[in-house]
Amino acid sequence: MNILSTAIDDNFPTGVHELMFVPTIEGQGNEEQKKKWLKISRNFDIIGCYAQTELGHGTFIRGLETIATYDPSTEEFVMNSPTLTSMKWWPGSVGHTATHAIVVARLITKGKDEGIHLFIVQIRSLEDHNPLPGIKVGDIGPKFGYFGTDNGFLHMTNVRIPRDHMLMKYAQVSRDGTYSKPPAEADKISYAVMVYVRALIVDHSAETLARAITIAIRYSVVRRQTQNRPGEPETQVLDYQTQQFKLFPLLASAYAIKFAGHYMTKLYTEVTEEISEGKLRSLPELHATSAGLKAFCTELCCSGIELCRLSCGGHGYSAASGLPQLYADYSSSQTYEGENTVMLLQTARYIFKVCKQNMPQAQLPSNVAYLAADYPKYKESPVSDPKHFNDPHILLEAYRQRVIRLVAVALERYSKSIATGLDSVAAWNNSSVDWTMAARAHCHYLVLKAFHSSIDAAKVCEANFNIMRVLCCLFGLHGIIQYSGEFCLDGYMNSEQIEMAKNQLYFLLKEVRYEAVPLVDAFDIHDDILNSSLGRYDGDVYRHLYEWALRAPRNKKEVHDNYEKYLKPLLKNTKSKL
Amino acid sequence: MNILSTAIDDNFPTGVHELMFVPTIEGQGNEEQKKKWLKISRNFDIIGCYAQTELGHGTFIRGLETIATYDPSTEEFVMNSPTLTSMKWWPGSVGHTATHAIVVARLITKGKDEGIHLFIVQIRSLEDHNPLPGIKVGDIGPKFGYFGTDNGFLHMTNVRIPRDHMLMKYAQVSRDGTYSKPPAEADKISYAVMVYVRALIVDHSAETLARAITIAIRYSVVRRQTQNRPGEPETQVLDYQTQQFKLFPLLASAYAIKFAGHYMTKLYTEVTEEISEGKLRSLPELHATSAGLKAFCTELCCSGIELCRLSCGGHGYSAASGLPQLYADYSSSQTYEGENTVMLLQTARYIFKVCKQNMPQAQLPSNVAYLAADYPKYKESPVSDPKHFNDPHILLEAYRQRVIRLVAVALERYSKSIATGLDSVAAWNNSSVDWTMAARAHCHYLVLKAFHSSIDAAKVCEANFNIMRVLCCLFGLHGIIQYSGEFCLDGYMNSEQIEMAKNQLYFLLKEVRYEAVPLVDAFDIHDDILNSSLGRYDGDVYRHLYEWALRAPRNKKEVHDNYEKYLKPLLKNTKSKL
Numbered sequence A, B: 001m002n003i004l005s006t007a008i009d010d011n012f013p014t015g016v017h018e019l020m021f022v023p024t025i026e027g028q029g030n031e032e033q034k035k036k037w038l039k040i041s042r043n044f045d046i047i048g049c050y051a052q053t054e055l056g057h058g059t060f061i062r063g064l065e066t067i068a069t070y071d072p073s074t075e076e077f078v079m080n081s082p083t084l085t086s087m088k089w090w091p092g093s094v095g096h097t098a099t100h101a102i103v104v105a106r107l108i109t110k111g112k113d114e115g116i117h118l119f120i121v122q123i124r125s126l127e128d129h130n131p132l133p134g135i136k137v138g139d140i141g142p143k144f145g146y147f148g149t150d151n152g153f154l155h156m157t158n159v160r161i162p163r164d165h166m167l168m169k170y171a172q173v174s175r176d177g178t179y180s181k182p183p184a185e186a187d188k189i190s191y192a193v194m195v196y197v198r199a200l201i202v203d204h205s206a207e208t209l210a211r212a213i214t215i216a217i218r219y220s221v222v223r224r225q226t227q228n229r230p231g232e233p234e235t236q237v238l239d240y241q242t243q244q245f246k247l248f249p250l251l252a253s254a255y256a257i258k259f260a261g262h263y264m265t266k267l268y269t270e271v272t273e274e275i276s277e278g279k280l281r282s283l284p285e286l287h288a289t290s291a292g293l294k295a296f297c298t299e300l301c302c303s304g305i306e307l308c309r310l311s312c313g314g315h316g317y318s319a320a321s322g323l324p325q326l327y328a329d330y331s332s333s334q335t336y337e338g339e340n341t342v343m344l345l346q347t348a349r350y351i352f353k354v355c356k357q358n359m360p361q362a363q364l365p366s367n368v369a370y371l372a373a374d375y376p377k378y379k380e381s382p383v384s385d386p387k388h389f390n391d392p393h394i395l396l397e398a399y400r401q402r403v404i405r406l407v408a409v410a411l412e413r414y415s416k417s418i419a420t421g422l423d424s425v426a427a428w429n430n431s432s433v434d435w436t437m438a439a440r441a442h443c444h445y446l447v448l449k450a451f452h453s454s455i456d457a458a459k460v461c462e463a464n465f466n467i468m469r470v471l472c473c474l475f476g477l478h479g480i481i482q483y484s485g486e487f488c489l490d491g492y493m494n495s496e497q498i499e500m501a502k503n504q505l506y507f508l509l510k511e512v513r514y515e516a517v518p519l520v521d522a523f524d525i526h527d528d529i530l531n532s533s534l535g536r537y538d539g540d541v542y543r544h545l546y547e548w549a550l551r552a553p554r555n556k557k558e559v560h561d562n563y564e565k566y567l568k569p570l571l572k573n574t575k576s577k578l
């Protein structure tokens, strides 16, 4: 299904079935449940969705209002949506496609609220697809993008499901309604599924940005605008420094995010192996990393798509460019699977805890070891020549020192608030903007690190190695320019060094210029997938824009129906004019 | 028509008629032509469009390929689109609505190419609206937004128009084909129309951002998410510092852009008065200011709408929020009427000239007087306490010093390139990223200045004055944080002062918190115009989201037609499964 869904723009109504429904049963179902559900799911005898978010709650899961009350007399759960805001809202496929839903609801048994648990609820008849009694489902209506997905609502009134439809790997309800708590570590383990999905999202960010930058760079060599010297042809817009400054850092970012995705998948595999050996120590780090990287990479990808679109001038605004839909669809990745600000705050929370523990480097996971109290806070950057920035270690150290300083600022603001008598909640809030800055910077560092170690580790030929190294430095330098104030914090870098970074960046833009097209070709995205008149491999942009336009529904008739209805009365003066 | 077009989302197919067609005839037509065309235009007996951009050229007007060849034997111009890329592409209303077009074309007379001139071409029959012989018109197809406007293409083959259809206020072609050049200042005067349109765009940016921020702020007091202290209600998301940091600077920006718009209109009026007195001295400054402010304000507005949308979490992604369409429509303002990067480079070019002239402050227009060589380049900011930032003069000076330093950097890079033997074109290109930074910073300064002088000038009550002053400082401080590296350039500000700016900014966020709703209410945007379930004045968000969803076309049937077609075969196993 994967290639297929890429081809039809990642908009497949059964996507959630495979990405969320099946993996959740795998992760949270007991052996019997897995036997019962997985085969028929994988065979598409049923189609599932994942119904967590409600009209009133997305981020705050403990606030969900849907209720599953256990009735020992029939050994069933009675599912209810007691309020307007408790209605499930947003789940993909619930509108018209799904026959079953994993419903996240509060479990009530023996009169006690045992908190959030997962239940499998059949919502439509397998005979005729009609909603079952007590179920009200529908589409939540038009959205920015994802037109192909029926994000929907689900309201339940006294819907009864058998006891074994609660996913019982960790917590159980016995026949008489006795509740057994999940083991303490279950919560952490369930992070693992989230981490997996977030790694997929990061991978997907890389692919998506690769598509956008392929379109923008290919078009920028076809597009010529302005004759800058008499007698010479007009300039290819990719030769403008401003255009290179928009696009080449994004090209580097597409590669950077790709490597960050690889890194996350590797981390995920390692940690799940550890889990299977009963070691849970790395889970918090894994969780914090995945939350932050999800936020960082989706944000970078989304703003990148828009910059690509804008860099195509007027034609970027046409649907023929492929860029509007790419953006409209993908921009939701900043919100689903954890709203980005909330994600950064979770990463920040972890950083905060690490710092509070005050452990030496050696005892910390490698990603955050540099936040240990005994890691040197260098007074100033050693750079005295633009070329020094060719050394990724110089860049990586600068990124570390930036985070160290941002964390210090956030910690200080937090402590000051505590000192004035505020509680930890208020103090956290008062310093939360600083914490998001620190978390973003930490993720930026992790991405640069992943980029650097991947190309160092990869066995590639000299030429490829060199250009990858250039892109890696370009990525690092662009961040320094973009966040120059943060790199100057507490005097680590100074204006002269920032100027050197800029000089080196401009130098690298020129290096990349003649590699740019091969570098996007290397993403190897087929024209049919790219679906863009501007990004065509053959460069035959203008003819295809025209042919595409001729096929527009509005061009079916020479004179549009609106003429008779609106224009004629206006033009012929048969109606009063405004 | 204005209110009407706001109500239907600025998407009126006759918009271009009023914004471009009529004003162009007013500005470029001679008296006879005005008599002939204006009355019937204003009466909507004809509907016009403005056809400048071609498939191959938008920014570079001298590169346009459409040809108007004068034929003295019939006293007509023969209009032709000689190449694929010469086809007019993008003009609003040309697809299906317009009966006439102002066509921008190269004039050929007596075998000589006299460059770009304007011609009125009838494109559709006034009888039955069919395209006239030799004319091929149509819609260019789906776009990101502006669904209501028929942006189209126009291809002409030997279309003959009478001699007096060339707009002849400045340049003329006589009956025998003799060409009279426009006077030297005509070019500059024609800037004036552009300036007018750009002032409108800035105004429109302010209105659009006001709409977005009204939605986001109203929703952020309705939306509660996360119970932060046991027993307390969940927190209104507007109480999160991160949310305030997203939204309050945008609230301030909406006001700032409004004042920038007022300022531009005032400037426009003053300068057109000067023109009518034959003084053209201020025109270059007016042009540079309007180009830069157009770019700065549309960019700020567009990124602002997106931030508003994201700050509404999942529901922001729903069309019910009103934000997706606002963005999709408005984001084109960064491209039309002068692509933003190109606009910033025009402002930069003016700054460059000002600096090269090396004139004293007294001889320069007031907006750029601070760029004179004799304006003090202060060594460092005097701020030693966060409260000092309450003084707008401190802020304004910081903004000036930032530009002075950025200009110095750009100039130096330019000169160095010249020194290595490059020509001025290459040297300009090598320093162009720096120039856009300088130009953006200059515009940022102008907007802050407009904000400050407007509230200073306005006769408002103490309370209103105070909150406006808070917003003005908030706007200024947020820029300092966002571009802290630029404010630290060459040591004007240091890390401690940036920290003080942050402290003061966080302090002001709290000040604004309880004024935020009244401040957006003050924009006085009616629910029907806002068209947003999230931004409703009554705050009854959830019920309206639900009612809106129920009306979605996809909810007409309980079981969607796709079921029979696609899902049933999949579920019932009557087709092979992937």
Ligand SMILES: Cc1cc2nc3c(=O)[nH]c(=O)nc-3n(C[C@H](O)[C@H](O)[C@H](O)COP(=O)(O)OP(=O)(O)OC[C@H]3O[C@@H](n4cnc5c(N)ncnc54)[C@H](O)[C@@H]3O)c2cc1C
Pocket: A016, A050, A051, A052, A053, A056, A057, A058, A059, A060, A089, A090, A091, A092, A146, A151, A332, A335, A336, A337, A338, A339, A341, A342, A345, B223, B225, B226, B237, B240, B242, B243, B310, B311, B312, B313, B314, B315, B317
């Ligand atoms: C395209 C799409 C598909 C989706 N698919 C599914 C699906 O299949 N299944 C499903 O269950 N859900 C789905 N969702 C819902 C999605 O998971 C939620 O929208 C998402 O988790 C964000 O939560 P929210 O909407 O409650 O945002 P909110 O939490 O309401 O966010 C609003 C604002 O409040 C801020 N905020 C909230 N809490 C805090 C805090 N504690 N501290 C600081 N700031 C805070 C946020 O930063 C944001 O700016 C989907 C959503 C979209 C857009």
Ligand SMILES: Cc1cc2nc3c(=O)[nH]c(=O)nc-3n(C[C@H](O)[C@H](O)[C@H](O)COP(=O)(O)OP(=O)(O)OC[C@H]3O[C@@H](n4cnc5c(N)ncnc54)[C@H](O)[C@@H]3O)c2cc1C
Pocket: A223, A225, A226, A237, A240, A242, A243, A310, A311, A312, A313, A314, A315, A317, B016, B050, B051, B052, B053, B056, B057, B058, B059, B060, B089, B090, B091, B092, B146, B151, B332, B335, B336, B337, B338, B339, B341, B342, B345
């Ligand atoms: C919604 C919409 C409505 C429109 N309505 C009309 C209309 O009614 N009538 C009409 O005639 N046109 C219309 N247009 C066209 C519009 O005016 C042009 O698209 C616009 O002027 C930008 O020009 P371009 O498309 O050639 O961009 P390009 O110039 O091709 O821009 C592509 C890239 O090249 C860069 N670039 C170009 N030149 C330079 C340079 N010299 N230096 C550095 N960088 C450069 C740009 O920064 C940009 O990143 C409309 C466009 C849109 C999107």
